[in-house]
Amino acid sequence: MRVAVDAGRCDGFGYCEQQAPEVFRLDDDGVVVVLLADVPAEFADRAEAATRACPVAALKVDP
Amino acid sequence: VSEPLGTVNEPASRAVVVGGSLAGVTAVDALRCRGFDGHITLIGDEPYGAYSRPPLSKGVLAGLEPADSVMLPPPPAGVDVRVRTRAAGLDLQRRVVRLADGEEVPYDRLVIATGARARTLGGPAPATVLRDLDDALALRDRLRDATDVLILGGGFLGMEIASTAVRLGLSVTVVDLRLPLVGVLGPWLAGIFTHAARRAGVRIVVSPGGARPLEAGTVELRDGTRLSADVVVTAVGDRPNVEWLAGSGLALRGGVVVDARCRVSPEIVAAGDVAAFPDGGRLRRMPHWDAAMAQAKAAADALLLGEAAAAYRPEPYYWTDAFGLAVKIAGPLPVEGPPTSVEGSLEQGSALLRWDRDPQATAVAVNYHLSVAKLRRLTARAATA
Numbered sequence: 001m002r003v004a005v006d007a008g009r010c011d012g013f014g015y016c017e018q019q020a021p022e023v024f025r026l027d028d029d030g031v032v033v034v035l036l037a038d039v040p041a042e043f044a045d046r047a048e049a050a051t052r053a054c055p056v057a058a059l060k061v062d063p
Numbered sequence: 064v065s066e067p068l069g070t071v072n073e074p075a076s077r078a079v080v081v082g083g084s085l086a087g088v089t090a091v092d093a094l095r096c097r098g099f100d101g102h103i104t105l106i107g108d109e110p111y112g113a114y115s116r117p118p119l120s121k122g123v124l125a126g127l128e129p130a131d132s133v134m135l136p137p138p139p140a141g142v143d144v145r146v147r148t149r150a151a152g153l154d155l156q157r158r159v160v161r162l163a164d165g166e167e168v169p170y171d172r173l174v175i176a177t178g179a180r181a182r183t184l185g186g187p188a189p190a191t192v193l194r195d196l197d198d199a200l201a202l203r204d205r206l207r208d209a210t211d212v213l214i215l216g217g218g219f220l221g222m223e224i225a226s227t228a229v230r231l232g233l234s235v236t237v238v239d240l241r242l243p244l245v246g247v248l249g250p251w252l253a254g255i256f257t258h259a260a261r262r263a264g265v266r267i268v269v270s271p272g273g274a275r276p277l278e279a280g281t282v283e284l285r286d287g288t289r290l291s292a293d294v295v296v297t298a299v300g301d302r303p304n305v306e307w308l309a310g311s312g313l314a315l316r317g318g319v320v321v322d323a324r325c326r327v328s329p330e331i332v333a334a335g336d337v338a339a340f341p342d343g344g345r346l347r348r349m350p351h352w353d354a355a356m357a358q359a360k361a362a363a364d365a366l367l368l369g370e371a372a373a374a375y376r377p378e379p380y381y382w383t384d385a386f387g388l389a390v391k392i393a394g395p396l397p398v399e400g401p402p403t404s405v406e407g408s409l410e411q412g413s414a415l416l417r418w419d420r421d422p423q424a425t426a427v428a429v430n431y432h433l434s435v436a437k438l439r440r441l442t443a444r445a446a447t448a
Contacts, residue, residue, distance in 0.1 A: 057134065
């Protein structure tokens, strides 16, 4: 599974980081960075959940 | 309500989640993330899968963001997602959800997440509201052809709609019983919004006796004043969607009554806008984004762990974006008096503010990027600037 971010939409809430800190992190400007675009299977459930926990729908998933 | 509900003993193989928006989708994710490997059915009555609602009153309403930009990735593989499907009843004895077309969906574990709908004020014409994506698209199209808009209700939603309408070049009037947002935010914080709204040209009408919709496009204030506009939008809060549960035997008092673990019974939980929690002898719904997500996680825990699950602990978090003020709030509301500045100032256009009080401070970021977690940390009693 791959995840992608639309940084232009990101509003810096950080729900994704709370849900899957191995995969998403907010940078110093409070904008999300994807740490593991190719998500290892062990984090897949939580990373996928994180994409649905974005208040502004800034995260996408490719199966 | 305080009686321990215990735990269901037989293994669960079928979870049914009724409600396809944030609380429902989050509950599905939480069940999967916590290891539930049974069958999950997610039932929603909208024509779409889950989408993000916060942009509806902003970018979508402004026509800047297309409808498909708010769609969320679909639930995990293997989840049976039913759209355009309305739950019409619940049989507790037989453990089935009855759908509008008569089909019965059996469950071992049930999540009630049917949310809320817009409250309206009656009147001869159907109210224009903004609750779901179709509402937003319809209002977007109407605002395109309008020159003025009247908004009944100066809460978060009403002020966001007002802000978007002003940006679209419309003449905007907001009517409320009090000054906009003052009840929820307190006078100081509400004041920065009313100031910005007026500066943007919004006319604010305070009508302590309320307003009554007449024929389409006209409302009458208690003092007899009549106001008219091309479009009248009603944004006066919400009502929980509990009618489908009437006669089921569940306690319905201003929402689905749950315990501190979001439970109705050992095998049934409720989360999101529909759930009413005991709070100091009263029942309280918390119809906000962050609360819906937290409740859905707590509810999933309770379904799987019973008494061993942690209780849901409300951690107030709200945000809004109107008139150039992107504001995020952690901690109890309303706040009184002026804040201390942690960083920046409103004059500079960006500020991190705090109202110190026991046992928890309220921290507010205005046009200031700070994650939910970091803003919450500033509300700890010992936090210092």
